[in-house]
Structures are given as structure tokens and as C-alpha cells.
Amino acid sequence: MLRLNNIKTFYGNIQALDDVTIKISEGEIITLIGANGAGKTTTLMSISGLTPPRTGEVMFLGEPIHELSPNRIVTMGISQVPEGRRIFPHLTVLENIDMGAYLRSDKEGIKKDIEYIFDLFPILAERRGQAGGTLSGGEQQMLAISRALMAKPRLLLLDEPSLGLAPKVIRQIFDIIVQINTEHKTTIFLVEQNANLALKVADRGYVMENGRIILSDTAQNLLSNESVKKAYLGI
Amino acid sequence: MEHFQYFIELFLGGLTRGSIYALIALGYTMVYGIIQLINFAHGEIYMIGAFTSLIVAVVLTSLGFNQLSIIILASLIAVIYSSAYGYTIEKIAYKPLRNAPRLSALISAIGMSIFLQNYVQLAQTSDFVPFPSLIPDFDFVEPFAHIISTQEIIIILTTAVVMILLTILIKFTKIGKAMRATAQDREMALLTGVDVDLVISVTFIIGSATAAIGGFLIASHIGMINFYIGFIAGIKAFTAAVLGGIGSIPGAVLGGLVLGWTESFATGYISSDYEDVFAFALLVLILIFRPAGILGRTTAQKV
Numbered sequence: 001m002l003r004l005n006n007i008k009t010f011y012g013n014i015q016a017l018d019d020v021t022i023k024i025s026e027g028e029i030i031t032l033i034g035a036n037g038a039g040k041t042t043t044l045m046s047i048s049g050l051t052p053p054r055t056g057e058v059m060f061l062g063e064p065i066h067e068l069s070p071n072r073i074v075t076m077g078i079s080q081v082p083e084g085r086r087i088f089p090h091l092t093v094l095e096n097i098d099m100g101a102y103l104r105s106d107k108e109g110i111k112k113d114i115e116y117i118f119d120l121f122p123i124l125a126e127r128r129g130q131a132g133g134t135l136s137g138g139e140q141q142m143l144a145i146s147r148a149l150m151a152k153p154r155l156l157l158l159d160e161p162s163l164g165l166a167p168k169v170i171r172q173i174f175d176i177i178v179q180i181n182t183e184h185k186t187t188i189f190l191v192e193q194n195a196n197l198a199l200k201v202a203d204r205g206y207v208m209e210n211g212r213i214i215l216s217d218t219a220q221n222l223l224s225n226e227s228v229k230k231a232y233l234g235i
Numbered sequence: 236m237e238h239f240q241y242f243i244e245l246f247l248g249g250l251t252r253g254s255i256y257a258l259i260a261l262g263y264t265m266v267y268g269i270i271q272l273i274n275f276a277h278g279e280i281y282m283i284g285a286f287t288s289l290i291v292a293v294v295l296t297s298l299g300f301n302q303l304s305i306i307i308l309a310s311l312i313a314v315i316y317s318s319a320y321g322y323t324i325e326k327i328a329y330k331p332l333r334n335a336p337r338l339s340a341l342i343s344a345i346g347m348s349i350f351l352q353n354y355v356q357l358a359q360t361s362d363f364v365p366f367p368s369l370i371p372d373f374d375f376v377e378p379f380a381h382i383i384s385t386q387e388i389i390i391i392l393t394t395a396v397v398m399i400l401l402t403i404l405i406k407f408t409k410i411g412k413a414m415r416a417t418a419q420d421r422e423m424a425l426l427t428g429v430d431v432d433l434v435i436s437v438t439f440i441i442g443s444a445t446a447a448i449g450g451f452l453i454a455s456h457i458g459m460i461n462f463y464i465g466f467i468a469g470i471k472a473f474t475a476a477v478l479g480g481i482g483s484i485p486g487a488v489l490g491g492l493v494l495g496w497t498e499s500f501a502t503g504y505i506s507s508d509y510e511d512v513f514a515f516a517l518l519v520l521i522l523i524f525r526p527a528g529i530l531g532r533t534t535a536q537k538v
Contacts, residue, residue, distance in 0.1 A: 050422060074428035086423040088416050099416050102409070103428040151428065 001026045001187055002047070002078075002155055007056030007066070009039075009046045016042040017053065018211045024155070029181050029188045031198040031219065033232055034208035040191040041083050043208070044157050047189075048080050049073045060155070075103055077154035081161060085144040089133030093124055096132045096143055100150030110150070117146045120176060138169035145176065155187045156180070162194045170194075174201055195232035199223045207232070244382050245503040246496070251387040251456075253495020254394035258449035259472035260479070260487035261401065262321075262442025268418040268482040269438050271337060275344040276324055277446060278469020279351035280317050282462065284447030285454040286355060288313040289366050296367065306369050313447045320351075321443025322436055330432075348466075355462040363461045366454040390452045397445055398488055405484065410437055418482070474518050480531025489529055493517070 002024040009017040017039050024030045034040050045051040047058055049070040058066040065073050079100070088096050097117060101110045118125035121142040127135060132143060141161055148156055158177065162170045178201050180186050192198035199205055199219040207215040207228060215228065222228050259281050266274045288309040295305045328347045332340040372385045405411035417424040417434045425431055453468070454460045471494065479490025494514055501513035521529065 048426060050425070070422075070425040071428045071430050074426065080426050082423065082426060086420055086426075088419045088423065090419055091412070091415060095412060099412065099424075099427045099429075102413065147427065 001061060002189070003057075003059040004043070004047070005057045005059065007046055007053035007058065009042050009051055009053045011042075011051065016051075016211055017046065020046075020056075020208075020211070020213055022206055022213065022216075024187060024189055026154075026187055027181070027185050028204065029178070029190060029202045031190045031192055031202035031205045032208055033192055033195040033198055033205060033222075035232075036193065038208040039211040040208055041159055042211075044080065044082075044159050044189070044191055047073075047157060048078060074151060077152075078157065079148040079151040079153035079155075080157040081141075081144045081148045081159060083159040083163070085137075085140045087132035087135070087140045087143055087147075089131065091132055092129050093132055093135070093143060094128040097124070097146050097150055100147035103151065113150055113152070117149065120179075121146060138165050138173075141165060141169070141173055142176075145173070149180065149186075153186060155189065158188065158190045160191060160193060162192060162197060170197065177201065195228070196223075196234075240382065241503070245499045247383045247387060247391075248503075249496035249499030250492065251390050251495070252499060253475075253492035254390050255449050255453050255468075255491075256472050256475040256494050257488045257491025258394055258397065258445045258452075259468055260475040260491050261445045261484065263473055263476040264479070264481055264484060264487040265414075265438050265442050267476070268484075269414065269435055270329070270333070270340075272329060272340050272344065273473070273481075274324075274329075274439075274442075275341070275469070276328070276347035276351060277442065278465035278467075278472070279348050279355075280321050280324075280443045280465070281446040281450040281468055281472075282355065282460070282465030283320055283351065284313040284317040284443075284450030285366070285460045285464065286359060286462075287316040287447070288451040289364065289454060289460060292367055292369060302369065302371060309369070310448065310451045313451050314444045317447035317450070318440045318443045321439040321446075325436060325439040330435075348469075352462050352466065359462065361462065363459045366458050366460055368458060369455045386452075386456045390456060393448065393452060397448060401441070401445070401484070404441075410434070414438060471514065474514060478518055478521055478528055480528030483528070483530045483532070486528055486530035493529070 004020055004022040006019050006021055007017055008015065008019060020043060032040050032043060042051060046053045049068060052066050057064050060076055060078065065076060088099065091099065097114060101113070104110055123139055124142060124146060127139065132140070135143060145161070161173050161177070165173070174197060177188060177190070181188050190198055190202060199222055202219040205217065205219050205222045206213050207222065215222070217225065259277070262277045262280065263274060266272060291309040291312045292305055295308060324347055328343045329340055332343055370386045370389055405414060413424065413429045413434050414437070416427070417429060417431055421431055472491070475490035475494045476487050477490070478494060479486030479488070494517070497517050498510050498514050502510050
């Protein structure tokens, strides 16, 4: 479904990604793990078009998307839950959710999906009239996921959804991620520092270091891999 | 009683003046809200609006059109023409510099302002030209004519209608929501599929349209225009926008009115020689005690 073929991404003259190749098939949960500054977020931004790769190609459903603008890429069916959640702080919760459906025009469908979201996260229904910036970290993460889901993505990119959240909330969020994957067959590309957690829900994983993919295997094999254990699982 | 009447007179005069400032200030504040740029060429858009309506009015008068159709056509064509200017200025002078340091775009804006002033001076004239008084005096206003004129009523009402329409647009329409989202987080707006280029263009078009309406109203009120009126009005409206809190739309309206009243009362009760001094002294005071302006938000970035 998605293929990154030998992409190299730069910030000015600084190379952030070197020869990254990743393959994601429909319906999978794929995780990308690595330390701070390894290039995980850059990988996502190269897919979503905010920092397009200088060389290499990004293929989505057989079409090259690395030259499209970010809003065109959303139209193709990729939506993102960015690092730090990036809630529109002065829009209400409902308006934030609505923004996710910006490209859709099926009023009925949107209404139904908002109800589905409120079922998924009842707390958001309670807070629908509140400004997004007043929510707690966990609620904001739920809102960011809801906003991304409203675009009805075929591929959902998640950037560090566990960052800064309490363990109980993290578990809730990860349960929902798995639920989205099984219920809607939404393909998920999950970037995480919390390798243990990510590998437990993922089908396959990639390990990144200094802008390169150094390892890729099934999640189960990675969990028992000695060097992964040492470097990322703290065992 | 006489004192009170004088007070009302000054109050209404300030309201009229403030309405015009508010109409122009909207353009500054909306553009700043979206791309954090002080569009110094905005005053020139207002001036172009005044000139366009003058030319259209003169041509239509010589063709024998009636008063009402002249008013409608002159203001409509001024709005369209000015909006086209606003749109084009953004594409030529600001869009290529969108990822450049903010100072570059600011200098580009000042250059655009100087260019447009000189262009109008060369293409039209450097003298003051009389502007036909298009708005007739209504009879029912006559008994109060020493307090308020028909023109002033029209200016105040038009401004109110424009404000209400703009509020509806921004609060309840899809493009309005996209504008607010873009102002709050441009990258995230892109990631939800918003065509940010289009949103920026629409912002420039709306800001230019309200400035053109202001240009038409004030020109027919004062009766004289030249290529330089945009500079003075631009500075005043910019002051109003900063006063109210740049980036805030209600702030621009409030700032405009406060500025209008300050000028009106200060000239009426103290001296008309220092009109501008009072305006800018107020600005300095407000910026000392409320640096973000009256309704401005002090942006605290939470990471």
C-alpha cells in the first residue's frame, strides 16, 4: 500500500534520512522505533509532504506522492496524528473534529462519524463546546486521533501517541488504535519511542538509528532480538 | 443641554471616523493573523478603492445614470478592483517570500506601498481631486442635521453590516473555520487538507474589499482624495489594529472605535492642532500597559 523507496530527506544541508526503505501492506500495523533524533518524525513528514524527500520516491496505492502538496496527500487517504498533538487551541472540540472532515462533503456521513467518535471517546462529547487548548494531554491526544479519523483515512500515521501521558491513558489510546485497525481495516503506521508498547500491538517493526533503518522484522522477533532488547527495551 | 448636545456630536463624529478606521484595520489584522505580516500596502488598497469609485462615478454621471445606480456600481467596482489588487499583491510580493525571514516580506510590503502610491500619482494626478457627493441628504435627518449627517449614518450602518457579515463568515462557514485553523497552526491545517494558499488569497481579498468600502465611504464624505490618502489612513488603521490587539478581529473594530473617539473628543475639547498626537499618545499608553493590545492574546506556547 505504501512504499518508501530509498528516500533521503534534508533540512537545509543537514541530512536527516539516508536511504530509508519501508513497505507497508494494507491492514497492517507497522511500527517504527528508535531513539530521540533518529529520524522517525522526519520519516512521517516525508510521507505527509511537509518535508518532502530530496531523492527517492514515496508510492501510495501505486502512485508517486512525493511531489504532491500536503493537502493533496490528505485527499489521497493519508492522515496524520502529529507529534505534540497540534490541536487548534482556540477552536472548540467539535470544530477540531470537524476540521478533520474538511475535505468531505457528505453531511450525513460526517454526522454519523462524529457520533462514532463520541462513542469511542465519551469525554470528548462532554467537552464538545470547550476550546481545544483547555483539554488535558490525554484528551488532546484523543481529539487528535479523532480529527485524523474524520478524514476516513486508508492509512493513519501516528507520531508518538504515548508521549507525556499517564500509563492508564496510554493503554486506553493503544486499545483504541488496535480497535480502529480491526474494525475499519485502517492501515496504521505507528512511530514510537516506547518500543515495548509499540511492538506489542504491531505486526512488523522497523528500527531506526541516525537516519537509517538498521533492522526490520516481525514484531515478535524484534521483541526477542538481543540487541533490540538491550538498546530499546531496557532489559 | 448645549454641553450634552456637543458631546453627542463629538461621540457620533468619533463613531463615524472609528468605523472607517475599523474597516481598514480589519485587513491589517486578518492578514497578520494568518501570515504574521504587516501588509504596509494595505493603505494603498484603500486609496485605490477611493480612486476607482471616483473614476466610475464620474464616468457614470456623464453617461446620465441615476444616483442610486452610481452608488451601487461605483462601490461594487471599487470592491472588485481593490480585491484584485490585494490578491495580486500577495501573489507577487509576499507568496515568494513566505518561507523567508519575516523582515524580507515586511520590506517587500513597504516597497509595494511606495510603488502603488507613485503608480497612482503618475497614472492619475498628484493634486487633490474633488469627489462627487453621491449620498443625498434625507429629509428625516434634517431636524438633526447639526448633530449628524446622512453620510455619517450611512457610514456607521454600512460598517455595522460589514462587521456582521464578516462575523458570520468567520464563525459559521467552512472557509471561515479554515481561516481560523490556518491562523492557529498552518502546518496542521495543511495536514487536515486545507488549501492554505487559497485561504491566504481569500483573506487578502476580504481585507481588500472592506478597505475599498472604507475608501468609497470616506471619499464621498470628505469630498477630496489624492494618491497619498492611503498612507495616512493606513497608519491610523494600523494603529487601530495594534490598539485592539493585532490578529484579533473584534480587536480591530474596538481599536478603530476607540481611536476615532479619542481623536474626536480630544479635538473637540482640547485642540484640533494635536489630533494625531492624541491618537499616537493613546497607542503608546496602551502598549505600555497592555502590550498585546486591548483584546490581544498573549500567546503562550505550550509544548
